[in-house]
Amino acid sequence: MGRRLFAGRRRDAAVKRLWPRSLARQMALLVALALLVAQAINFGLQLSASQRQRTTQTTAVAIARLAEAVARSESAASVELAPRLETKVNPINPEMTRRDDVAQRARQALADLGLSARQVIAAEAMGREFRYVRDPASGALRRIEGPKSNALILTAQVGDTRWVTAIAQFPRQDYGVVLWLLFQTMLLYGFIVLPVVWFVWRLSRPLRKLRAAVEGFTSSAPAPPVVEEGPGDIRRLIAAFNSMRARLVAMLDEKDRMLGAIGHDLRTPLASLRVRTELVEDEAERDRMAATIDEMNRTLDDILSLARLGRPSEEPSRVDLPGLVDSVVDDFHDLGVDVTAEESDRLAVTMRPTLVRRAVRNLIENAVKYGGAVRVRVKPEENGAVVEIDDDGPGIPPEDIERMFEPFTRAENSRSRETGGAGLGLALARAIATGHDGRLTLENRAEGGLRARLWLPCQGQAFAAAA
Structure with a gap:
């Protein structure tokens, strides 16, 4: 039961992955599938009609040949002519497919022509590796080996041990119908699907503009009004x-x-x-x-x-992040604070330097207040740059880490009111990181202390290494 449920979920997931997401593609796929189903039904009807026509033609030929053979058998006056028209054995064997409807039509046709037969049997020899032919010299029927042949066999008993047989070959399948249907399908796709795709694309264009406006809406740069168009x-x-x-x-x-x-x-x-x-x-x-x-x-x-972060007045610029961090560390050195920064290559990142400087300063201040000695490093990571700030403090319980990013929140078990601050530093730093499409995380180090990681993206631009 569990395996079946798992397999069903996997199938559903595969269908969801293959199913197009845009409105234009979904409409195009639905129209294409509808045309495909319609053409499949049309294809089946055409083949069925062609098969019925082939069967009708073959049946008519077989009945005509049987009537001619019965008539010639009844008018045969000499012993020499009979072997050419008749056999003493019923040529239809149990492996053949009986066609009682054809036999009934043949009996009716013989009766209409005033010909008599004790019984009439019809069968289809489909794909048999033999066929009945008349010997050119004697005119008698012979079964010979040969290529696979589909034929309709009609035999009539005209005496106690005499059978008259007529054979009509089914005409070969007309593949021109198949080719025509394929060509017709391509025309339908060209004249219906393509215009539908174009129409739906134009219909969804206002929705695409609206989506772009919604995605691009920010408090710092609100998107312009969207032109009202479409249905x-x-x-x-x-x-x-x-x-x-x-x-x-x-x-x-x-x-x-x-x-x-x-x-x-x-x-x-x-x-x-x-x-x-x-x-x-x-x-x-x-x-x-x-x-x-x-x-x-x-x-x-x-x-x-914190309240104005959504609408900063500072424009983004390309700045060397390690240099900015070093300048913040130098400010702490001037105050006699134990902060060390590891050397790193130049990493140019697009940012609002004043805001990022404030975020780094808040993180270092937080580490200095509650962790003593602080170590800072900058390194490339995941198409961006990360600033890591380590301290030797007691850390934060894992269940309280996310809560520390909420405004006016403090971990009282590791921090006291005497240290100062209103609990806005981490909230402000995370808001600055989020405003740069970055992220700020806290994690307890295995060797003790807390690590703050401020990651900023490079926005698709390569790092600018110093020459």
Whole structure:
């Protein structure tokens, strides 16, 4: 039972793989299959009609020959003529196919001509390796070996031991009918399938444009409105998409304006508080207040950056990724942080450098806070480049790794509030990677610690190695 189910699933999977996916190809295939079935039925009907015609002609010839032989047998006056017309043995054997309908027609034909026969037997000798012929000298019937021959044999008993036999060969199959049907099929495919394919292709063109617009729609570069064309239902679908696109663009514009206003309204009081901290006489308290305000500013920057990632103002450019990572590592060196970067060849990647720089900085900051010493390397991988950041920290439980990418999420068992941060660094870094058609993953290393892997595609361009 299980094997049958598995085999059935495999067949279904094979059919799905072979079945065309586009509308034009599906319509063309359906029309082609319909024509093929129609032509197969037509082919069968034509062959059946041709077979009936051949049988009718052969039957008429055999009956005419039998009637002539019976008439000559009845009028034979001399003993010398009888052996030429008659046999003493019924030439039809059990291996032949009896044709009682032909025998009935032959009896009726003999009766209409006033000829008598005790019994009439008809049979088809299909594919037999013998045939009956009359000897040129004596005129008697003889069975001789020969090539395979399809024949209709009619024999009539005209005496106690006398049989008169007539043989009519079936005409050969007319293959001209087959060739004509094949030619007709090709004409039908040319005059029907090709126009249908062209018509369906034109019909699906608006759908292809709509699909391209949907796939190309991004918050940073919304696709232009799609021209409304095609049948009425497709026009209405395109109109609905254009309306939805306009609403989405308006919502994104409103979001940007709102974020700008929020950022301005929040930064102004934070700046005022930062100035007022200078009036605090207690230096330790003043430093704590200033650090808190700076943390609030960084959190605000992270929130606004995460919200605006969908519509970045920076244009992509071709940048050497190892050089960009080295510059970020140098910034940490200036702060006295233990971060080392392995040397690597130049790898040119199309990116928005400011955003990628921020993602790398967030990942290194995360590793420094919770992992101590940090090691960074850049290497080519899978038609792209990957930045690996290793630390020696306690790592993250496997079940919590994906949750760490959610905004405002922290793993409290390995991180404490004293380390600072609002839990937006990883969410922002993954959003930046996704915006570049890349990916960001976390994995616990076998030797201990955590590894962050930021992979960025090369977008089909080869790596630019330094000369």
